[in-house]
Amino acid sequence: MDYMKWAVTVIGLLLPLLIILYKLWLGRRISNRANNVDNASRTLDSIASASGSADSDTLLPLPFGEYEVFMNFRGPDTRYQITDILFRFLVNLKIRTFKDDDELRKGEGIWPNLVEAIEQSKIYVTIFSENYAYSKWCLKELAVIVEHQERNQGCIILPIFYMVDPRDVRHQSGPYLRAFRQHENFFDEETIRIWKAALNKVGALKGWHVKSNDEQGAIADLVTGIVWSHLSKNNFLETDKLIGMDDHIEVVKERLALDSPCMTIVGIHGIGGIGKTTIAKAVYNKVSPQFDRCSFVEDVREMLQQRDGIIILQKHIISDILRVKNFAESIANNSAGIRIIKDRISRFKFLIVLDDVDEKFRFDKILGNIKNFVSGSRFIITSRNVKVLSTLTDDCKLYKVLEMNHSHALQLFCNHSFKQDSPPSSYETLSNDIVSVAAGLPLTLKVVGSLLFQEEKVIWEDKLRQLKEIPEEEVVERLKISYDTLNEEAKQIFLDIACFFIGEDKDLPSYMWSDCDFFPISNINILRQRSMIEIASHLLFHMHDQLRDMGREIVRQENTRHPWKRSRIWSKGKALDMLCNQKLTLLYKLWSGRRSSHTSISVDNASTQSDSNPLQLRYLDIKARMLNDDFSNYVPGLRSLRVSFKYSGRMPNFSVDNLVIVELFRLRGT
Template sequence: MELTGLNAIASSSRSPDPLPAVEYEVFLSFRGPDVRTTFADFLYRLLDRPKIRTFLDDEELRKGEKIAPSLVKAIGESRIYIPILSPGYASSKWCLQELALMMEHCKKDEGRHIMLPIFYFMEPRNVRHCRGSYEQALEQHSLKYGEDTIRAWKDALKEVGDMKGWHVTESDRLGAVAEEVFSRVWSHIKGNYMLVTNELIGIDSHVNQVTELLKSDFESGVNIVGIHGMGGIGKTTIAKAVYNKVFTQFERHCFMEDVREILSLKNEGLTTLQSKIISSILRDDHKVRDVSEGIHIIKDRVFPHKVLIILDDVDDRFTFEQILGDVRKISPESRFIITTRDKRVLELLQVSKLYEPGGLSHDHSLQLLSRHAFRMDNPLEDMATLCEEFVEVAAGLPLALEVIGSLLFRRERKFWEAKLIELKRIPPAKVQERLEISYDELSGSEKQIFLDIACVFIGRNKELPFYMWSDYNFNPESGISTLILRSLIKVDEYNQFWMHDHVRDLGRMIVREEDDQHPWKRTRIWSNEDAVDMLLNGEGTDRLEVLRVNMADEDTELTEKEFHKFLD
């Protein structure tokens, strides 16, 4: 017999103390006999649709007198509490213990937790004042539990009874109320799914056009939209904005950044990318051991769903067969978006729906330059002519306009004129050389901090290298502030360093030029393969300043002996 819904969940988790594997977003508390197969089932199915992590407690499976540690952990981790206060809720000591603990967290961590009570065939005032079935239940509990416990439960019931929630009566359609609750939950946690994106002037037109392509008919049977164009044109920003607009239409979704960078990890690039995609889609930590295992998991657990997968910055090392397997077996309602600098990559992947964002218009270019050069939407009157010339040489490239504008901020006219002459000498297609003009204006210590971030510390907490930089007397606070003002780096909402891939590539190009043929003679080594080869072969010079090595995926074991020459 096939089990579905809450019955299947209850039957598959008969352990009295199931240990949560991941943090939960919603804790659903109810008395099973009252609502398990009705309202709770409706609500759980709605929450599961967009893969909202919901801890579904079944109080009938509990044993003993105390709440198990895993249950305490789930309550503490969950952001949203939904107690379904049915007529029999107070008869369960488990429900009352959970409610008291939820209220305690709401008061202790104000703002972190949200209580959304549902008064199911119960008047809120009867919950608040412990009348009717709640009064009878508490009288029974008082025969076994002490005054302090009963008082704590009554206090929790009074507090939740004072809250705004949903009052479900016999005249209400349970499905409609469950939809309302889901909408409220989704409005609270939707921001956790949305991507932070830099505002691109004039982006709405791009987003609308790509969104329309996603809706169109696909001849190949694999529904892929390709966004192509030169680096710095805004492909990633457009893809993120499209994702934010449409991801709610899909059961599962994934935005995978820096595919080109991940696949450059020669030994573990394929499995790393598979692990990231699987973890993002299933919203759980997965580390695949080999490519075939990754393809099997994707086929069985990803493809059956209606998914949105965005693969950002793809190059010719990417193939569907190696990473995802046979994508023709994915749900026909699913969609892929691929961004790349090289249109030929999309042709090799047989992508039929293509979009190439053009450069910014003259007016939008002038606005973007002015925002960074003057911190306003229009240029100063006496600099307007010069701004027109910078807009012309930037050729509508948003990244160039942002970096150049930031370089010109609060600088005298002579500086502007000198930089304009330099830029006019560089062909428009050579984006990195144009960005290097901003790098050249940095101080010596600022250059070192910039190169360290570009090679090693992207995606790392900004505090991590502070001690190292301080030991070199680099003044990291000032250096990082300068790099941010120059639009060469950003610090994201997680306090981690971020760089545009063109800026990152500029930094790594500068380090490679220290010795093009011999990585171990450079000041910084970020390739794991180069690092391991250098250490095993006893290479490396006293020029080496920063080394990144990860042995987690290596078969060879390194000892102190290999690092000894660098520790003296």
């Protein structure tokens, strides 16, 4: 009994003190809350800060109109659960996200700002919870979101059903029915109808149903991936209009076999400037939403030329897939990068595009064993060299990009030269002529079209004449990348083909190249792998016109003022000029005082010649009316000779010490 009296006495003494402390605590909380509400009315982003869901340094106020994602949810139900987890993921990726909170608003004055934030966003994440429908703010926002999305098809709504049956949202049953019974006492029928229609539409969308035993972090990660993919899709090709891409996209998608569970690599190859990167980007934009994670790496060739290029490439891929930049900074060597890729990257269903790889690219040294990656993942790799792609794996599916047809080429050219799809009538002939010279190469069409934009017709006419003789410098530099990687023997063969042998049988010059130790079998194969030549039907050499012009420009640059000092002469006009001016004693003798109709020369050491200093020709193709002289002292190193001449009773005398090919043709009428 004494104990009870003592306890009552102590409680009586402490109770007033407890009441005072409680009032002080409550007053401070109310004051803090009032401050938070005031901040919310001044800047909407401070609402997210007040919820305590992210570090303060990541929640700096953003001007209206700069948000990308708008989160619509009821705070008491989800604030410290899926909402905060998802918000933190988005903020860490620097995705500008507005996180609304219906509990932290002060009056209706903030509503115009909310509407503005909704209209400026691209993606809406609606988190439906059990008591969501009791909030008029949530319902009002949802109605605006639906209306805005209907007017702007580029916007998307991503619904999350948090501990609530999607059918209750869609049909306003269960807790949503009870909520609307309350709303009917305060709102008119039209408002109720609009809210229900919005719930019905969004509730029918495919989303994520979060249950009590689900890993909310994993679901938030999936939602973040969709957000990231959608934003990347919107921003990837904004600056370039796609023309003639539909067929390419469909072929590459078919090779990707997106419905197959297997891991697949698709290799896109073709000459420089043909549009491989554009096709890869277009396909990436089309299919990236179907993957958990995506990465597009441009200019892999240049990246690997840098010091620690492999590590730089690995960091790029790891940062894109894991979406954590600091994590990749810990990579010290390529082995560490491969280990991270195997342990962390390989678990995702991903799409990785590696653009413009060359011989320095080694899949296993950069990404590890291809068998480590989960089924459903896809690689798209572009290269000028088909061998680089074909050696990746036996299952690599190849796609060669060919030149544009004339219709698409003309449209692309006009987009750059006139900013429209077709030329004005006064420029129609000129435009078609320039497009024909470009031979369907998108790079040339874009470069020349941009140069001629808003230029006078006389400039167009001059440019056309120039293009027929000299290709555009920027185009040459891009195409020359493949040439520069060749060994010296392959370069000589390429230049010979460009100057003399397009449309010719491959076997005849191969005898000459073999005798010159140019190793034609292996080097012709190298040229084919790099898409620099083709062996057409009947074993004839074929080369894209722009590559031919690039090769001839390389020869022209050997000496731009004195053609006779170049290594090769294929122009009839320049050969005749040399004949007329006796620049080469040999040609002067072959000319015999009458004009030749055809002259082609390949020279090892071209210079002004005299009888005591014979010309070091290895290939000569000439037509002449008369050949009556003794030429054995003039071309001692000649390997291949093709002569068409009028027969006068005796054959011309050539040195045969080094000849491996002789073709003699008698002119008609002789």
